[in-house]
Amino acid sequence: MTIIRGATTIVQDNKTEISASVKELLDEVFAVNVLQKEEVKCFIFSLTTDIHSYHPAKAARESGYDFAPLFAAIEPEIDGGLKLCIRLMLLTELADNRAAKHIYQKGAKTLRKDISEKLNIALDGPAGSGKSTVAKVLAKDYNILYLDTGAMYRACGLKALRLGIDTKDGAAVAKMLPSLDVKVEYKDGKQHTLLDGEDVSSAIRENAVSMAASNVSAHPAVRIKMVEMQREIAGSMSCVLDGRDIGSTVLPNAKFKFFVTADSAVRAERRYKELQARGENVDFEKLHEEIKARDKQDSEREFSPLKCADDAIVVDTSAMDIDEVVATIKKHIQSKI
Numbered sequence: 453m454t455i456i457r458g459a460t461t462i463v464q465d466n467k468t469e470i471s472a473s474v475k476e477l478l479d480e481v482f483a484v485n486v487l488q489k490e491e492v493k494c495f496i497f498s499l500t501t502d503i504h505s506y507h508p509a510k511a512a513r514e515s516g517y518d519f520a521p522l523f524a525a526i527e528p529e530i531d532g533g534l535k536l537c538i539r540l541m542l543l544t545e546l547a548d549n550r551a552a553k554h555i556y557q558k559g560a561k562t563l564r565k566d567i568s569e570k571l572n573i574a575l576d577g578p579a580g581s582g583k584s585t586v587a588k589v590l591a592k593d594y595n596i597l598y599l600d601t602g603a604m605y606r607a608c609g610l611k612a613l614r615l616g617i618d619t620k621d622g623a624a625v626a627k628m629l630p631s632l633d634v635k636v637e638y639k640d641g642k643q644h645t646l647l648d649g650e651d652v653s654s655a656i657r658e659n660a661v662s663m664a665a666s667n668v669s670a671h672p673a674v675r676i677k678m679v680e681m682q683r684e685i686a687g688s689m690s691c692v693l694d695g696r697d698i699g700s701t702v703l704p705n706a707k708f709k710f711f712v713t714a715d716s717a718v719r720a721e722r723r724y725k726e727l728q729a730r731g732e733n734v735d736f737e738k739l740h741e742e743i744k745a746r747d748k749q750d751s752e753r754e755f756s757p758l759k760c761a762d763d764a765i766v767v768d769t770s771a772m773d774i775d776e777v778v779a780t781i782k783k784h785i786q787s788k789i
């Protein structure tokens with residue numbers, strides 16, 4: 453007996469998607485393994501608990517895979533597990549003892565890092581566009597790393613502020629760089645940003661640090677140092693990176709590039725609520741002006757500015773909630789993998 457394994461994911465729990473994905477998975481399993489009907493003894497599917505709209509065994513039967521018993525079961529839900537995932541175990545007797553080729557499609561590719569290509573997703577866009585929220589969801593759902601590159605510039609800005617260095621003074625900031633030690637660590641799936649060994653994940657979110665980060669990020673020496681670290685991390689594992697220049701400069705060859713944007717008033721409103729929830733009292737109009745100033749500075753700086761890469765997909769989130777943004781981005785990703 454040989455077992456051929458496979459898995460796929462859907463974006464939304466509906467009959468059309470389940471049927472199409474099951475067919476696509478079985479078609480590829482059969483084509484790649486050159487399977488004959490009489491070699492197949494049994495189809496076993498399992499589903500994550502978030503799939504309710506259709507039965508994969510029925511979908512398989514309706515696609516012509518009705519020549520062996522079909523069975524489907526629900527998997528227990530586990531923390532960090534893939535969402536909306538359909539798995540397959542095909543029990544076979546392969547005539548000539550040939551080796552099984554397992555098929556992992558769409559988001560399920562991340563389940564088998566050993567047989568799947570590395571997945572790098574670049575999410576760029578201005579402050580408050582929602583890209584970091586989306587990046588976190590994508591990282592969780594695809595079980596890959598999330599690298600918040602803004603946090604690295606923020607740590608650099610924070611150090612300059614603490615040392616009383618003028619963040620606009622390129623020479624002074626460059627002088628600080630040899631002693632700047634920024635590291636990112638992951639604990640329980642969350643990024644922790646360390647500045648000279650201290651966990652500054654919370655301190656870098658203060659509003660005063662935002663402009664300092666934008667200021668230091670304009671200096672070429674700072675960018676060279678940060679971009680090198682970012683490329684090293686992205687080169688070694690599947691991850692989603694958010695920032696300003698990921699698709700255009702850091703990972704110009706990333707397979708997936710999105711430019712997430714929204715109207716500046718909508719973005720200011722989102723930041724306002726975020727800061728209020730953290731107990732920071734800010735004036736909305738002032739915040740809106742700051743966001744516009746940061747947009748201008750980030751996109752007009754000479755070296756590696758905030759830029760939509762030519763081959764990035766633009767997602768305007770002004771009138772979308774997070775679920776809609778995630779679904780839009782996942783649809784693009786899953787149509788290509």
Ligand code: DC
Nearest residue numbers: 579601602605665666669695696697
């Ligand atoms: O995404 P954020 O607001 O945390 O980023 C803080 C600042 O860092 C932002 O104003 C611009 C800068 N930045 C950058 O220049 N390049 C990146 N890849 C990420 C952030």
